[in-house]
Amino acid sequence: MANLLLEIQDISYRYRMNTTPVLQNLSMSIEKGTVNTILGPNGAGKSTLLDICLGWKEPETGRILLNQHDISSFSRRQMGRWMSLVPQDEQVRFDYTVLEYLLLGRAPYLSQLEMPGPEDVDIARRALEKVGLQQLQERPASKLSGGEHQLLMIARALVQEPHILVLDEPTSRLDPGNRQRVVRLLKTLLKHGVTILFTTHDPTLAADISTHALLLKQGKVLHAGPEEEVLTSSNLSQLYGISMEVLRREDKTIVFSTH
Template structure:
């Protein structure tokens, strides 16, 4: 059996020695898409950052592809794990294609000159997300949603085995929310492991194989999304009453109770 793409054991994550969430033990296999759900401040992004080695775990351990996080060399890790950050604060004025090509950096020589393969991968990813028209546009002049799509494109251009997405659907219109998650899903079917922080339980229900629910500094539940996601548990997760409905296609939908 191959090692899980990501495995944590009794992991506690947080800042300055104070845990935001602790007791996280998950094993995420290649070919599965996990959604991390929880209220604001429940440690979802902190968890992703820690898994990526940007923050030190407070307790417990993280293994990526069977190897302890601390044993990974940065560049080698970047060839296997890609991250779509929540916000994009760097604004140096790259074009869309230049930004996406930076995702090829871990695969290139130290001086990062793109070869024909790098260019064709970057262009293919842009076409796949239907944003080829952003290739020559300056990123700082684009909308929040367009930047978001470029960050997803950059992460896909990185050709990772594990993809960590921090609110990939934020700022996106409905069509692009579904599109991004569909593209990720398609790669997951081909063996990618993906973890997406999501705020919309409906998207999680529609796209994720499994969910990790975080609340009040601990894991409220984890497992197959079909079993775990129901109105009661999600109500507990977000601290509000929810109703559940099923579409004729069998999709579950959740909405706050008392609206309309």
């Protein structure tokens, strides 16, 4: 099991005492070099699960192992090097340039009073090239379009040079063209050995890029495992409560609702 990067063991979580748990006795494991999707209806606990993986929320019960060590044994900076997050949405509050914004991703490698140096700038530039925004480095980050901003957030997460890249609904606000750019980028990252964990409401996207999938309903795992075993018409119909059809062609899978 040396390939296991992240293991969630029997966790439960609730927002306030005496309320129904958002997640109940949930277990999940993520292997190195895989793309893992969490699918589920609104309110199923997808984002909460991501927050627990990141250590941002502490589960009531159970434990989380990162590289076979309990995540409580990692310092904040170590965690920042292991995992990076691409949030669903993020407002850039002050007028940072694209490059200044990207440099923030170097924080886990710098001590509290240290500033990013020329090497950090090089790493940030390379990440910008990877997402194809190199011509924008002096532009104010707040002036980018929605698609460019999504790519910028992914680039910042790459600047962290993480083992696991966590994305919260990475394509939910994108037009088809930008969605395709993000999909291509994620596929390239997978080829370079980055492990990816993401949530989505788009089963076609999940089938397109993931190797493993987890279906989450009302805080419990409905099905989990390799993508082609989990993303079936009957499983997805059960997940969303409507009739869903999965069509698989050689290298393309399309999921649609038959209502």
